[in-house]
Amino acid sequence: MRSTSTPARPELLLQFETAATSAAASVERVSYSASRLAAAVSKKSSGRIAIADTLDLPQELFSDLQELPGIVTGRSKLDLAACDVGVTEAFAGVARTGSVCVAVDHDYSGVISLLARMHVAVLSADKITERPGDLFSPHFLNGKALQRNFVFVTGPSATADMGPLVRGVHGPHQLHIIILE
Amino acid sequence: MSSPAPVASPRTVANKSDKPALLAAIRMALEIESSAVRHNTQAFNSGRYSATAEIPDYHQLKDKARAIKEAAIARLPELLATLEASIKRNGGHFFLARTGDDAAHYITKVCTDHQVRLVVKGKSMTSEEVHLNHHLEAAGIEVAETDLAEFILQIADEQPSHLIGPAIHYSRERITALFKRNFQTDLPLDTGEELTRFAREMLRQKFLNADAGISGANFVTADTGSIVLVESEGNIRLTSQLPPLHIAIAGVEKVLPRRQDLAPFIELIGPSATGQGLASYTSVLTPPLNAAPALSDRPARCEFHLVLVDNGRLQMREDPVLHEALYCIRCGACLNSCANFQTVGGHAFGGETYSGGIGGSWEAGTHGLLKARFSELCTGCSRCVMQCPVRIDIPWLNSNLRERINERDVEKSGGILEKASAAQLHAKAPLPKIFFGRYDIFGKWGARLTPLSNWGNHLPFTRGLMERFLGVDRRRELPAFASKTLAQAAKRSTPAKSSSARGRAALFPDIFTNYGSPERGLAAVQVLRSIGIDLVLTEVSADGRASLSQGLIRTAQQQAQRTSELLLKYIRDGREIIVVEPSALAMLRLDYRRFLSPDVFEQIRAHSFETVEYLWRTLDERRLDAVDFFTASRHSLGTRLFYHSHCQQKTIGAAAPTEALLRAVGFDVVTSRVECCGMAGSFGYKRDFYDLSMAVGQDLFNQVRTAEAEGGRRTLVATGISCQEQLHAGFQRKVFHPMELLAEIGNPDSH
Numbered sequence: 006m007r008s009t010s011t012p013a014r015p016e017l018l019l020q021f022e023t024a025a026t027s028a029a030a031s032v033e034r035v036s037y038s039a040s041r042l043a044a045a046v047s048k049k050s051s052g053r054i055a056i057a058d059t060l061d062l063p064q065e066l067f068s069d070l071q072e073l074p075g076i077v078t079g080r081s082k083l084d085l086a087a088c089d090v091g092v093t094e095a096f097a098g099v100a101r102t103g104s105v106c107v108a109v110d111h112d113y114s115g116v117i118s119l120l121a122r123m124h125v126a127v128l129s130a131d132k133i134t135e136r137p138g139d140l141f142s143p144h145f146l147n148g149k150a151l152q153r154n155f156v157f158v159t160g161p162s163a164t165a166d167m168g169p170l171v172r173g174v175h176g177p178h179q180l181h182i183i184i185l186e
Numbered sequence: 187m188s189s190p191a192p193v194a195s196p197r198t199v200a201n202k203s204d205k206p207a208l209l210a211a212i213r214m215a216l217e218i219e220s221s222a223v224r225h226n227t228q229a230f231n232s233g234r235y236s237a238t239a240e241i242p243d244y245h246q247l248k249d250k251a252r253a254i255k256e257a258a259i260a261r262l263p264e265l266l267a268t269l270e271a272s273i274k275r276n277g278g279h280f281f282l283a284r285t286g287d288d289a290a291h292y293i294t295k296v297c298t299d300h301q302v303r304l305v306v307k308g309k310s311m312t313s314e315e316v317h318l319n320h321h322l323e324a325a326g327i328e329v330a331e332t333d334l335a336e337f338i339l340q341i342a343d344e345q346p347s348h349l350i351g352p353a354i355h356y357s358r359e360r361i362t363a364l365f366k367r368n369f370q371t372d373l374p375l376d377t378g379e380e381l382t383r384f385a386r387e388m389l390r391q392k393f394l395n396a397d398a399g400i401s402g403a404n405f406v407t408a409d410t411g412s413i414v415l416v417e418s419e420g421n422i423r424l425t426s427q428l429p430p431l432h433i434a435i436a437g438v439e440k441v442l443p444r445r446q447d448l449a450p451f452i453e454l455i456g457p458s459a460t461g462q463g464l465a466s467y468t469s470v471l472t473p474p475l476n477a478a479p480a481l482s483d484r485p486a487r488c489e490f491h492l493v494l495v496d497n498g499r500l501q502m503r504e505d506p507v508l509h510e511a512l513y514c515i516r517c518g519a520c521l522n523s524c525a526n527f528q529t530v531g532g533h534a535f536g537g538e539t540y541s542g543g544i545g546g547s548w549e550a551g552t553h554g555l556l557k558a559r560f561s562e563l564c565t566g567c568s569r570c571v572m573q574c575p576v577r578i579d580i581p582w583l584n585s586n587l588r589e590r591i592n593e594r595d596v597e598k599s600g601g602i603l604e605k606a607s608a609a610q611l612h613a614k615a616p617l618p619k620i621f622f623g624r625y626d627i628f629g630k631w632g633a634r635l636t637p638l639s640n641w642g643n644h645l646p647f648t649r650g651l652m653e654r655f656l657g658v659d660r661r662r663e664l665p666a667f668a669s670k671t672l673a674q675a676a677k678r679s680t681p682a683k684s685s686s687a688r689g690r691a692a693l694f695p696d697i698f699t700n701y702g703s704p705e706r707g708l709a710a711v712q713v714l715r716s717i718g719i720d721l722v723l724t725e726v727s728a729d730g731r732a733s734l735s736q737g738l739i740r741t742a743q744q745q746a747q748r749t750s751e752l753l754l755k756y757i758r759d760g761r762e763i764i765v766v767e768p769s770a771l772a773m774l775r776l777d778y779r780r781f782l783s784p785d786v787f788e789q790i791r792a793h794s795f796e797t798v799e800y801l802w803r804t805l806d807e808r809r810l811d812a813v814d815f816f817t818a819s820r821h822s823l824g825t826r827l828f829y830h831s832h833c834q835q836k837t838i839g840a841a842a843p844t845e846a847l848l849r850a851v852g853f854d855v856v857t858s859r860v861e862c863c864g865m866a867g868s869f870g871y872k873r874d875f876y877d878l879s880m881a882v883g884q885d886l887f888n889q890v891r892t893a894e895a896e897g898g899r900r901t902l903v904a905t906g907i908s909c910q911e912q913l914h915a916g917f918q919r920k921v922f923h924p925m926e927l928l929a930e931i932g933n934p935d936s937h
Contacts, residue, residue: 024463082394082428082479102456102463110475115427119420137464138449151410151445154475157452157468162420165226166334166351167381168358174334174382175389176420176467 017100017133018184025103028160029172030180034130037185043069045183046125052089053077055121057114059094062129066185067092080113091121095158095182097140097150098133102159105182106140110154118158124177126158130186193217196344196355200538203556205874208534211560212878215530219355220881223347223531226354231522231861233461234573241457250450252576255513258442259503265408265441266494272411278474278490282438286316286497286552293400293433294321296491300431302327302397306389308415308422309333310402311516312435312495314346315539315552318400330392332421334385341368347532348541350459350518355531389421399425403436404455404515406492407445410472413492414448416455418466426471430478430486435493438500439512445470451515454575458517502551507586511547513576520544520570520580525833525862526563529882535563543570543580546587555594561587563878565866566735567833568772582780588737592619613738618657622868623736626728626745629701632667639667659876665702665911671695672704676711676723687720689804691795692756694724694749694763696770697732698907706907707766709925710797714764716932717815719804722761727752730781731773735867746773746781750790763794766923768906769867771796772834796835796905798924802843818852820931823901828890829924830858830913832906833866844905844924851931856893856900860886863904865912880915887916903927 022032035045046054055077056070070076070092077088085091093114095105105126109115118124132146137157140150162176172178199211215223238244258265266282273280279296283289289312297305305327307313319329319340331340335353339346342364346352356364362375365384375381401422405414413434415422426432442448448470456464473490480486502508521527521542524535532541537549537557546561564584571579592615613620621628632639642648649660658664668675672695691714699707714721727749730742753763753774765771774794779787795803805812818825827848831841848855864882869875890913894900902921904910910921 028463080479082481085479086390086394099464104464104468109423109427109469109471113477113479115423115475116479119423119427137452137468140470141446141449141452143446154471154473156423156470157464159462159464159466159468161466163418163466164334164382165229166338166353166419167361167378167385169378171378171382174386174419174421175332175393175424 014131014133017135018130020100021098021103021133023103024101025160025182028103029163030103030160030182032182032184034184034186037066037129039066039069042066042127042183042185043073046070046092047073049125049181050090050123051075053087054090054092055085055088055117056092057094057117058112060108060111061096062094062127085113085116086120088117088121090123090125091117091119091177092125092127093118095126095128096132096153096155097146098128099135099137099139099157100133101136102157104137104157104159106150106155107158108153108155115154115156119176122173122177123179123181124158124161125181125183127183127185130184196347196533199533200345201557202537202560205559208559208562209874211534212530212875215355215534216877216881219347219531219533220529222357222360223355224528226351227348227522227528227531230351230460230518231528234458234519234522237457237461237463241453247450247454248575248577251454252513254442254447254450255576259439259509259512261443262438262441262500262503265443266438269406269408269411269441272408273492276411276472276474278411278492281491281493283493283495283497286495289316289435289493289495289497290318290321293318293435293491293493294325294327296431296433297322297327297398298325300397302431304328304330304392304396305398305400306330306332306392306396306425306429307336308399308401308417308425309336309352310400310435311346311349311539312402312437313400315497316435316495318435330389330396332389332392332425333417334382334419337385337389338364341365345533345538346541347536348518348521349516349545355533393424393428396429398431398433399429400433400435401425403434403440403492405448405451406436406441406494407443407448408441409444411492412445412470412472414452415469415471416465416467418460420467423467423469426469426473427475428478430480431489432473433491433493434473435495438494438496439514441494455515455517458519458573458575498552502547507583508547508551510578511544511551511583513578514544514548515576517575518542519573519575520578523569523573523861524564525567525569525860525864525882525885526565526878528861530563530878535560543584544578547583550587555587555590558587559591565862565869567862567866568776568837569833569861571776571837582777585734585737585739589739592616592737613741615736615738617655618872619736619738621656621658622871623733623738623741625701625732626697629667629697633669633671633701636667636669643667653873657873658871659873661876662871663911663915664871665907668701668704670704671726672700672707673723673726675704675708686718688718688808690720690761691764691800692722692724692761694753694765694770695726696765696767697726697728698770699766700726703907703910706923706925709923709929710764710766713925713928713932714797714801717801717804721764724756724763725752729770729773730777731769732868734773734777743781746778750778750782750786753790754786757789757793762800763790764797764800765794766797768796768832768835768840771840772838775838776834796840796843798847799840799843802847812847812850813852815933816851816928816931817933818931821901821927822930825853826897826900827853827855827903828858828893828900829855829903830860830863830886830909832904832909833862835905841905848903848924848927858886858889860889863909863912865908867908870908870912879912883912883916886913890917901927
């Protein structure tokens with residue numbers, strides 16, 4: 006009998022990386038540890054950093070991040086608007102489109118992922134699924150996505166309204182995806 | 187004729203209830219907006235072709251989406267009740283606005299009750315439809331459009347020219363000039379980056395200070411009260427998440443039963459709209475959200491209002507034809523795949539809010555029938571039909587609008603000739619529509635009265651009369667009436683011996699081929715018989731294409747009925763039906779489903795073929811090699827070709843065999859990449875549309891020139907009769923039907 010399961014994870018991961026890169030995101034793989042994650046973020050960014058609380062990942066994973074210089078803990082509009090980098094968890098990734106799914110309704114994660122010039126999304130490799138429609142299936146993540154307020158983020162914000170394609174409009178100019186293995 | 191009026195501005199021609207406004211809009215668009223519109227729509231168009239080709243189950247997704255929309259619109263009243271309960275359960279507010287004014291008043295009141303001074307807005311066509319900004323501003327509220335295209339339009343005070351790219355008619359240079367004039371700034375604004383940075387900084391301040399955000403919604407789900415917001419710039423996310431008050435406005439047709447139903451739509455909308463797998467941001471929200479960041483650290487409680495607008499939609503739902511438009515998800519694929527739209531954009535091919543092929547139905551439904559007059563720019567070429575993610579038959583909607591507008595026009599100002607023709611032909615339509623729609627009658631008499639009728643086609647006096655009364659542009663060369671019709675001429679050619687036949691077929695002499703261009707049909711007869719097809723001719727019958735294209739739907743229905751009875755006789759006798767003119771073939775294979783019972787339609791559809799398509803298929807079935815029958819190098823004009831397939835031929839999948847066969851027998855073929863040549867049947871012959879038709883043709887002409895720039899001249903080949911005329915108008919040299927080429931290069935003794 007033919008197997009009906011989705012392709013094995015490594016293929017999805019590769020497909021995800023290719024699609025995300027062609028959507029103008031940058032992608033890096035980091036091993037699953039608080040210190041490696043903090044090192045990856047600090048290498049990529051400087052200045053004021055806002056970090057939204059995790060939702061599915063253990064909060065300890067973000068503990069070293071909180072020690073980085075420039076961390077902003079205030080949550081007023083002006084605090085968040087003044088940030089250079091916003092770090093959020095991505096609770097799912099979509100291989101076909103290279104999108105990350107970011108929950109937007111806890112600890113201002115929606116705004117944190119939007120107001121800074123760079124958005125760093127932290128995605129667990131085993132949460133990558135095949136296609137966008139999976140986020141509306143009761144079988145994916147036990148239907149968790151059907152309950153959530155979230156956004157598919159595919160590359161940085163962009164516009165073609167001013168003539169040629171321009172990246173970096175009202176949202177981030179850069180999207181960096183850290184895949185935790 | 188009157189002298190041309192000065193070029194209009196977009197706002198002054200937004201209302202095209204009468205013909206002069208439509209014609210002024212076309213002139214304005216051709217003069218000012220055409221090159222930017224062409225550039226942008228064609229980029230969207232090729233993006234969509236590549237993106238949809240990458241979806242393995244594209245067609246199944248479209249079927250799913252269509253089925254969900256059909257069910258949703260059928261159950262709409264019940265879904266609205268469910269949705270209202272869901273929104274309230276979530277802690278939001280729900281308002282069903284009967285009219286556009288109701289919607290605008292409700293939103294204005296919510297804003298004034300909250301002492302709102304500044305509103306940030308995401309792109310929303312529905313808010314354009316109800317003139318929301320006007321109402322808010324009248325109440326002293328500042329409105330900041332934050333989508334960069336809408337930002338441009340707000341400054342310029344223009345209506346959108348495209349459903350998803352409202353300012354596609356602006357080139358970068360024109361935006362620079364507009365900003366410099368409006369903001370009187372010394373900042374450099376000469377690149378897309380500089381313009382974007384300028385707008386971003388200005389609008390960032392608006393976002394931080396806004397008291398309320400107003401967005402549209404691409405989809406709304408009844409079971410959960412969720413909304414979907416699709417965008418690229420991030421302005422809609424900010425609009426819906428930064429201010430504490432969020433109001434979403436959308437048409438009632440946006441409601442889907444369940445959040446799970448979103449799957450096919452999420453996967454179709456990006457590829458169909460901009461050619462992206464997903465737009466940069468696709469938000470799925472069940473508002474109100476928990477908290478919005480305030481100016482201080484104390485979070486603000488969020489409030490959410492969903493305003494769903496009826497404004498004629500529930501009446502559209504009852505309309506036997508227009509209800510199909512309610513399935514539209516506003517992706518713009520029908521705009522981008524339309525040759526006329528690519529050339530003039532939505533300021534000519536559009537109304538006050540909605541534009542393009544689908545726009546006519548929307549304007550008719552929300553603003554009234556005559557506001558849909560611009561839908562006359564739909565030539566019925568059918569290129570949009572396969573591009574629509576919910577399979578809306580847009581040409582059919584527009585034929586019906588045409589019929590209704592025809593009747594209204596005749597009631598209003600019908601002259602003696604209209605009344606007489608209405609009585610004679612049971613068609614209530616202005617005279618030019620009758621003329622083009624009943625080519626079966628005019629063609630027959632024209633052919634009987636040759637050479638007199640052909641002299642008439644060339645005399646300035648008669649051409650002047652034809653232009654004045656029939657709307658036929660005098661600059662167009664009219665196809666000569668045949669002194670011997672195909673039916674008469676073919677009687678004299680030798681039939682194949684039927685004993686050893688390689689296939690049995692009947693050639694249907696469509697009226698265009700029969701009266702206007704019998705040589706194409708004769709070539710087909712000769713070629714098919716030469717490869718051993720037992721081929722007969724059927725009787726002549728009007729297939730209904732001409733009538734349908736002019737909105738004479740009842741006439742088309744009767745003609746379809748008669749033609750199908752005729753063809754069925756031959757099909758039952760074991761013959762395949764061969765059709766020369768692709769628009770007639772598309773009638774049989776696509777449009778007859780509207781006119782015939784499903785089983786009769788299926789028989790006709792399955793047994794009708796384009797000439798070369800049938801030849802290619804027969805060779806394939808008999809495992810014969812085309813090179814054994816035809817040799818390209820025998821052709822007197824050489825082997826270099828430029829082939830343009832007909833729009834409807836492409837839609838029904840009957841173009842590829844011609845390209846394959848011509849290449850197989852040794853021709854060097856360059857094919858056109860345009861959606862349509864611009865002639866589109868009778869469209870380009872009309873005085874009102876001559877300039878537009880020739881402007882559309884420029885893309886095709888340029889492709890020929892490019893192909894000929896290297897290696898010299900190519901023989902022009904086209905399958906459709908009007909495409910042939912258009913290419914002839916561009917190059918003043920003979921344009922061949924593929925069968926005419928083949929007739930000249932048959933190998934002797936190849937049986």
